[in-house]
Amino acid sequence: MEVEYAFTPDDVIAFQRYHLDHQPMAGRHVRWGLLLGVSACFLIFALVFWLPDLLRGRWSALSSGTLCGSLFLLYFCLFRHRLIARSVRLMLKEGQNAKILCNQQLTITPETLSQTTEFSSAVTQWAAIEKIAVTKDHAFFYLNTRMAYILPQGAFANEWEFKEFVETARRYHEEAIRSKAGS
DSSP states (O other), X not given: OEEXXXXXXXXXXXXXXXXXXXXXXXXXXXXXXXXXXXXHHHHHHIIIIIHHHHHTTOOOHHHHHHHHHHHHHHHHHHHHHHHHHHHHHHHHHSTTGGGGGSEEEEEEOSSEEEEEOSSOEEEEEGGGOOEEEEOSSEEEEESSSSOEEEEEXXXXXXXXXXXXXXXHHHHHHHHHHHHHHHO
């Protein structure tokens, strides 16, 4: 099976958002642990320094710093997906990074997954694919824990064709993993 499609910044953003929300457990624990730890520190500073100053009618530099830090963390938590989109769009403007937005061709056979663009081609055996992740609008064929081929649903005429392609890919992947485990 083969599909050709135009790659867009929104496809890259979708992958980055998915990856941020579904990265390996250790990464998620570290990120959320740091975020909660820093938030707890700001909350303690706010209770110890900011609230008494505010009740006395004074405003100190420490109060301002605590408030700014708390607002930054709140902003990050609420708007992290927008920050990712902005970061991806800025990255695509650097150097020749926009080359990744060229037309893509993804081909699956029972043995391999291959991606071809005007600049490159790669063939990967199914057993080397780490996982296949699917969202409503995309499929991500992970080569390792951080890199994936991105397949937008918009590459297909309808949702059924997208699901059929992904299910076929999953079947090939599962068969390769079973075959490798049996050897």
